[in-house]
Amino acid sequence: MIRFTDFMTVPEPGLTKVKFNIRAGVGGAEAWDLLLADDPEDWLDMNRHRERHQNNNLGRARYLLSFAQYYPYGPQYFIFGGFFRVTPVVPELIGGPGYALIPLPQHSEYIKRLIIKLERPVGRDLYLRWYETLQDSKLNPEVHELAPDTKLGTFPGYQNVRLKHHELQRIIANDEPSWKDALSSVKGVYVITDLSSGRLYVGSASGEANGLWQRWAGYAHLRNLTGGNRELERMRVDLGGEHIVGNFQYSILEIFDPKTKAETILKRESFWKLALDSRTHGMNRN
Incomplete structure (x- = not known):
């Protein structure tokens, strides 16, 4: 002791x-x-x-x-x-x-x-x-x-998620138990906000085996940052990875049972793109 x-x-x-x-x-x-x-x-x-x-x-x-x-x-x-x-x-x-x-x-x-x-x-x-x-x-x-790094709070509920990029990095890197359990157990539609401009990107976790956790893990790593998305990759090339790390925020719009068909989730993703106008005034290009 x-x-x-x-x-x-x-x-x-x-x-x-x-x-x-x-x-x-x-x-x-x-x-x-x-x-x-x-x-x-x-x-x-x-x-x-x-x-x-x-x-x-x-x-x-x-x-x-x-x-x-x-x-x-x-x-x-x-x-x-x-x-x-x-x-x-x-x-x-x-x-x-x-x-x-x-x-x-x-x-x-x-x-x-x-x-x-x-x-x-x-x-x-x-x-x-x-x-x-x-x-x-x-x-x-x-x-x-x-602790080797600053502690984060327990998972606050799907409707209260608002993560800066450095927080997302820490959660994924440390396999924070309550966050991993919650995000791995659902599929969903999410929104990324560029806090420097207010522009939005709407995406979904529709086919990943570990739901939102797996999808967001693709954004968390410094060697990736874009989850393979072409528009976000273009932003990284133009503005640098530090822009994403310093300005991106991640929230959840809608969650689904893991057994939900991918086409159902993709339809809801399209709805949110229309509702938030993220194709015309945001970062979505499809």
């Missing part, structure tokens, strides 16, 4: 707190989802402690280590979300955040990679702890995993 405080040291242990975020209030978003969100303010806002009385300034703490419950593993697992300097808000507020959080570079290479395991689940009295007493507390954290 690697003790958490042996692995993650801080400049002033007696002035550092550790926060274990679970969700944003009753019925609110999961902490891990906020850490993953495009807007970092969502994550920072979760870590700005709020009370209904004054002295809402995290006590005398000067630093904060922040974690999000990593629910794909279970309630006792938390993933690192950053190391911050605590700056009190002056004058003090009532009912609002009592301090600002300034991200620090120390341990930043572990953000969304380091997962620790607690000896027991976090309760209302345990979610915010002093660093210097944490290791000997009921939580007794240990280092569970240091």
Whole structure:
């Protein structure tokens, strides 16, 4: 076992707190989802402690280590979300955040990679702890995993897929289990968006044995990027592969049972090309 405080040291242990975020209030978003969100303010806002009385300034703490419950593993697992300097808000507020959080570079290479395991689940009295007493507390954290790359969330549902190219690369390269299971179990019609221009390409996985997973794997590899499509290949020649990696986004329009006939899916692909006008104003050429 690697003790958490042996692995993650801080400049002033007696002035550092550790926060274990679970969700944003009753019925609110999961902490891990906020850490993953495009807007970092969502994550920072979760870590700005709020009370209904004054002295809402995290006590005398000067630093904060922040974690999000990593629910794909279970309630006792938390993933690192950053190391911050605590700056009190002056004058003090009532009912609002009592301090600002300034991200620090120390341990930043572990953000969304380091997962620790607690000896027991976090309760209302345990979610915010002093660093210097944490290791000997009921939580007794240990280092569970240091992932080689930043973790992604679990598969969000077919209607919520919105992947940048670098995310697609990572999912395919790492055989992310929940994504592979979901995408391999369906055929479908999908859309690729060039975020630099708004142009669309509509495609389908109609005959692949492993459905959308197999089709999208063709786009993920840096030696391919185009899945064999002539128009996308022309774009790569004209604009370079870095344009695709930097600007393409992948989403799902419609899914089908793996037993669905290819001609049925191809008809729906044609419908979406008409509906989105991707032949005239997009990247489809047939």
